[in-house]
Amino acid sequence: MMIKDYRELTAAEIVRRIRAGQLKAVDLAETALQLADSEGRRLNAVITLCHQKAISQAEQIDQKVASGNELPLLAGVPVIVKDNIVYSGYPTTCGSRILENYISPYDATCIKKLEEAGAVIIAKANMDEFAMGSSNENSAFGPVKNPVRDDLVPGGSSGGSAAVVAAGIVPIAYGSDTGGSVRQPAALCGVVGLKPTYGAVSRYGLIAFASSTDQIGPLARNVADCALAYEAIAGFDPNDSTSAEFDHPPYSKSIEKLSTKKPRIGIPLEYVSEGIDDEVRTMIDKTIEKVDAAGYEIEKISLPHTEYAVSAYYMIANAEASANLARYDGVRYGRSAGREQGLDTMYSETRSEGFGTEVKRRIMLGTFALSAGYYENYYRKAQKVRELIKIDFDKAFDSVDLILAPTSPTAAFGVGEKSGDPLQMYLSDILTVPANLAGIPAMSIPCDRTADGRPIGLQIMAPAFGEKKLLTVAGQIEQMIGYNYA
Ligand code: GLN
Numbered sequence: 001m002m003i004k005d006y007r008e009l010t011a012a013e014i015v016r017r018i019r020a021g022q023l024k025a026v027d028l029a030e031t032a033l034q035l036a037d038s039e040g041r042r043l044n045a046v047i048t049l050c051h052q053k054a055i056s057q058a059e060q061i062d063q064k065v066a067s068g069n070e071l072p073l074l075a076g077v078p079v080i081v082k083d084n085i086v087y088s089g090y091p092t093t094c095g096s097r098i099l100e101n102y103i104s105p106y107d108a109t110c111i112k113k114l115e116e117a118g119a120v121i122i123a124k125a126n127m128d129e130f131a132m133g134s135s136n137e138n139s140a141f142g143p144v145k146n147p148v149r150d151d152l153v154p155g156g157s158s159g160g161s162a163a164v165v166a167a168g169i170v171p172i173a174y175g176s177d178t179g180g181s182v183r184q185p186a187a188l189c190g191v192v193g194l195k196p197t198y199g200a201v202s203r204y205g206l207i208a209f210a211s212s213t214d215q216i217g218p219l220a221r222n223v224a225d226c227a228l229a230y231e232a233i234a235g236f237d238p239n240d241s242t243s244a245e246f247d248h249p250p251y252s253k254s255i256e257k258l259s260t261k262k263p264r265i266g267i268p269l270e271y272v273s274e275g276i277d278d279e280v281r282t283m284i285d286k287t288i289e290k291v292d293a294a295g296y297e298i299e300k301i302s303l304p305h306t307e308y309a310v311s312a313y314y315m316i317a318n319a320e321a322s323a324n325l326a327r328y329d330g331v332r333y334g335r336s337a338g339r340e341q342g343l344d345t346m347y348s349e350t351r352s353e354g355f356g357t358e359v360k361r362r363i364m365l366g367t368f369a370l371s372a373g374y375y376e377n378y379y380r381k382a383q384k385v386r387e388l389i390k391i392d393f394d395k396a397f398d399s400v401d402l403i404l405a406p407t408s409p410t411a412a413f414g415v416g417e418k419s420g421d422p423l424q425m426y427l428s429d430i431l432t433v434p435a436n437l438a439g440i441p442a443m444s445i446p447c448d449r450t451a452d453g454r455p456i457g458l459q460i461m462a463p464a465f466g467e468k469k470l471l472t473v474a475g476q477i478e479q480m481i482g483y484n485y486a
Helices: 009-020 025-042 051-066 109-116 158-165 182-187 223-233 278-293 306-325 343-354 357-370 376-399 422-428 435-436 467-481
Strands: 046-049 078-082 121-126 173-178 192-193 215-218 264-268 297-301 400-407 442-449 455-461
Touching: 009 025, 009 051, 009 223, 009 400, 025 046, 025 078, 025 192, 046 158, 046 173, 051 121, 051 455, 078 109, 078 158, 078 192, 109 121, 109 278, 121 158, 158 182, 158 215, 173 223, 182 442, 182 455, 192 467, 215 223, 223 400, 223 467, 264 376, 278 297, 278 400, 278 455, 278 467, 297 376, 306 357, 306 376, 306 422, 306 435, 343 455, 357 376, 376 435, 400 467, 455 467
Parallel strands: 078 121, 078 173, 264 297, 264 400
Antiparallel strands: 046 121, 173 215, 192 215, 192 442, 400 455, 442 455
16 A cells, blocks of 8 residues: 655654554555655666565564564664665676676675664665766766756765655665765755764675775665664674774664753864855855854864865775775676686676776776885875874864864756766765765765755764764754755
């Protein structure tokens, strides 16, 4: 049975109604599957529908309700995951031809945790190939449309995940953020997105792009749902050697109560200077005024090495990607071509046919940066810059609790507007990559719209493992802004 007001329901409300026996998980799953198949396909935001498992997960929830068992955190909530998170039994394409027919034999830890939390996994979302991009125009399955307006990009690389949330297909989706890929599409589509502290969410089963910055993060239509979605997947995992043993508080509870002590907020000069669109700057200034008027201490701060962040990020991310993507050689995963002509031909044909232009560009740049004679000048230097960026944040957090800035220098841009100019595209990440390089948590919440209706995202950054404070204050600011998600 289709649920009429489905698109208005938050995840928290779904769980409440499931608990009260007012909604059936199977009805929710069917409604979400149908929307994913119609609206999701129209936006080109989904690659694979996970019909069979979704229905059986939903049935299990309904049985639990019927037998009076205790219900988990996300009981019955339909979710969509980015197609670089492996889910056994369904293809995991990573937005690439090279993995077009690849089916993982195991589940990512994030998937296991979602199943334990009672979530119902509806589909796998479209994305930039191997998560490389800021507009979702690099997918082998075609670009994703922004639900705000068809001629706009949704941002990337988790553009499919942002679009399905913005379009009301699911209240929660998951993406991955290596240099901004959760926050930037969240900003461009007008939803909330969180990049957790590096090590807070297991990367086991997340197809590797740049292993030292990759993190899975949730997207939702409000901060409370984002906290629920984060709580469900956070935590130590022995299967990921970079997973942190950290005692995670119940994030969804913490955001319910507003703390009495007002946090000190830093505004980095470098994030509101040149290169930022005038309208974005004006709207962010207005939001900061509201926060100021609400009695929060606002302080101007400086993160002096910000100007080197994009260069350092693209050096490090490409170097790591060139190593991580070496495994796609026609032997084990997905596509294989030219086998009959011997090993060398198989490698080159598989990779020439399988990878798209942007992925090839990055593998070549990354291989160069790591090669003997260049390593010291490029890769090593970028690592030193990374350390300076981290130190900038450490110093800033000595005097402030949180940092506010825009998420993206512009609102959603047009399809085709930047796709021919990689440098322009890379500059879209100028405000998001520093948090990845420093490993700190950061989120984007919608704060306003441009005159022509394109959403603008406010970025909030916190010290490592400061998600509780981050989500709490984001919830407070969300109330001050009163953004209308519709
Ligand atoms: N846009 C950035 C890039 O292309 C970030 C990607 C990401 O976070 N996955 O590398």
